[in-house]
Amino acid sequence: MRLPSIRKAAFVIRIGRVVHLPIALRSSAVILGLGLVLALAALISLQLGSTAISLGQVLHWLAPFTTTEPETASIMRLRWPRIAVAILGGAMVSVSGYLLQVVARNGLADPGLLGISQGSMAAIILGGALFGLSPAWLAWVGLLGGFLTAAIVLTLAYRLASATGLILVGLAVGIVLGAAIEIVMVQGGMLQFARLLAWSHGSLTAASPASTGMMALWAAILLPLCLLVSGRMMPLLLGHEQAAGLGASPRRLSLGLTLLAAALVAPVVAAVGPISFLGLIAGHISRRLVGERPTAVVPVAMLCGALILLTADTVGRTLFLPVIVPAGILVSIAGVLTFLVAARLSRTRY
Amino acid sequence: MKAGSGLALLSVAVVALALLHLMAGARLASPGVVLDALLNHDPRNYQHVVVVKQRLTRLLVAGYSGAVLAVSGMLLQKVLRNDLVSPSTLGINSGAVTFVVLGIYAFGLDGAALFWPALLGGVFAVAVTFLAAGLVRQGARDPLSLILGGAMTATLFSSATTFVISIDPDRFGKLLGWLVGDIGNFDYQPLIYLWPVGLLGIGMALALCRPIDLLTLGTEQAATLGADPRFVRGGALALAIPLAISAVCVVGPIGFVGLIAPHVARLLLGETGRSTMVFCALTGAVIVIAADMAARTLLAPQLLQVGTVMALCGGVAFLAIILTTLRRRAA
């Protein structure tokens, strides 16, 4: 990771002596731009589908205190949860990936690559298949599974004294968990297996107002928390010893960030299944956009991730009609390709 | 361990395990019955039929795929000078699966004819892995980049596989077992056509063993010692991929035999030489036969897929290998 350069802030939000927040011009411009693009993408994706709806009707439906034709309203009732889930899920997964990248000091970390998603998934499948838990509880079970996996992976890799080993350990743990999941899935018979196969690649078909509400609740707590924490993350980029020298407590901070990362992934896995590579790509792109400063990267990563997942889902459900491609598949295909191109570009630059 | 005694011991183990494999199952057959069924086969005796028609074919399929995948992994590890490489970690398996599914979907192929699309898929996947690894590489010798590239390739291809299956799920209903790696009752059909690939491949690997060993000293040193690095590397890859594919066609994408067997062989019999290669093939056979037995008996009467059992054990072994190699490097 490159270290951030000190940029001069354009404006400073100041309230007495307690609040002193310098705002960099570039990152605020990027955030604003991405926000606009995301809003636009959401509008377009509300329009698209097996029944196309005109922009006017969409805006009419969105506008408060007006009544829409029942036909449009019912289609919208099917579409908006899916779009909301894509935006929330994308934001949560990509921030989770970025937090792990900071903790691991490795730009290749990602909840899917480190086995955390698989840990959540294994716990959720066990909880759902064996104990028949309700979706609201599944997120908690998933959080537990994800956090345990993250803890195992980090402890195993911690003693390796090599940041690169982390990914390999994560891959291996992910493979073991994947096999365990397969055993459970095969037990459930072939039909269920085929359905789970689609879920295991991240499909947003199952998005409902209920799961949207659940995710929104988690997101409303966790995402602001991430923004708050992002100010404290900078010293970690310098490595544990240096961070301690600067007055941070790297161990506690790493532990907290890992817990946060697992918590961000769990509800997404419970609602739509694991989405690999999104964290890796969103983190990479946003670091290219605004540099290494965590306060800027975290919001940009959220927006990037939301935009990528929303686009992938919209493309997946409209381009190949009548076949609906799970968004996770498109994310990993598009993601791997973007990532490779980005890696190529960044190499030629340095 | 001396090469001769090691090979002898392992051969005894293979025979014993094979006997055990023939005995085990829903109805336990005594060793006498097994021998009887093999030596003077009585087609009217139900137990004889079960032993020969079902268990023996399973045994042969398991042994063949294990040996072939192990040799393939050994070749790859030596030529790429990377202890973590194997047909599955390079993405060969998942590439083959994708192309097989495509072959079934687009051209309605089946049986041994699927070898060709699978081979194409394997070669394609290796190319993608090398490309991806080249892009993420940091520094000249970075063993991680190849594995990460392989993981990306595997994700890409398994996504593509799921996509093709989701187009027409009914058509692939009976394929689901194969997708996770399974040794069923009818798998011997492609093997009838594919066993020469394995035999020839292992034979060639033994012949090329010495120059391949030289390559472990680095390209330049190997060249000045008299081996043509490009020829040897190309030859080894040209052997390793078809070997792995011939196993994938029969039993599906079984991972990790190709990773673990070479490590076991090198640990016990030394880094180089033809006897290590033979030992590696036998070890691979033992591993898959044992995994098949475990899959059939562990959760009986429920059957598990051998690929799942392999992934479970293999993942743990992979973890152990990573932890030991990286710790040694750090020390």
Add this chain to the structure above:
Amino acid sequence: MIAAAPQNGQGALALSLKDVGFSYGRRAVLDAISLDFARGQFVAVVGPNGCGKSTLLKVMAGLLQPSQGAVLVEGAPLAGTSRKKLARKLSMLAQSNEAPEGMVVRDLVGMGRFAHEGWLSSGSPEDLRHVQTAMDIMEVCDLAERRVGELSGGQLQRCRMAMTLAQDAGILLLDEPTNHLDLRYQYALLETARMQAASGRAVIAVLHDLTHASLYADRIILMAKGKVVAEGPPADVLTTGNVAEVYGISTVAMPFGRAVVHLPESALVEKRQPAGERK
């Protein structure tokens, strides 16, 4: 040039470069180099970092194709010779210290015999004899059953040198052979190189240390920026003028017998003032 009495091939032409040039992309690394190497001579190639000496060695070993000119090995052009045939005439100790950790030293040294083996024959009595002799020369017999992973860098370097000797080729190329070695084995290795030359081989080594080069080599090639600046007996090449031109430092040359020791002038000035206090 030393005109030694031609016995067991002494003085015969082993390797020659004719107007050899090499470039990585557009950057020229070697520029029109013509050199001859005779059997029975120990030649040291010296020069500052990045002057092209390692590239020169790789071109001579056929590892890199020259972009112009030709390399002749015992009179025959190197290009187009198969690696195995070439390896019987020419051996090289590469710089990389790579070897699988589980490999046993005896097997490592045995790899040197590859060029003399057939498809099905290996480990013939003659092979074993060469391996044993090479291990004796490099004093690694007591390491024979050890694994490479257990060796220190210096021990591994000596084992790799033994492997190169086991190859029994007429031309011996050494790329910074004293790497990883402690003082005793540095001199022992250079002594071995000299003995190999005396027994009728052409030995060509890239060396860093000018003192080592002048102590042991019969002839020194001084390179800078892809060109040969000077060549000949050590005393003629390692003059203060040449060293100043190539390395960009002024030195005091102190001859000790056949050796020339160069010490930096700046270190010999007795009264030095700290940089900050200089007015």
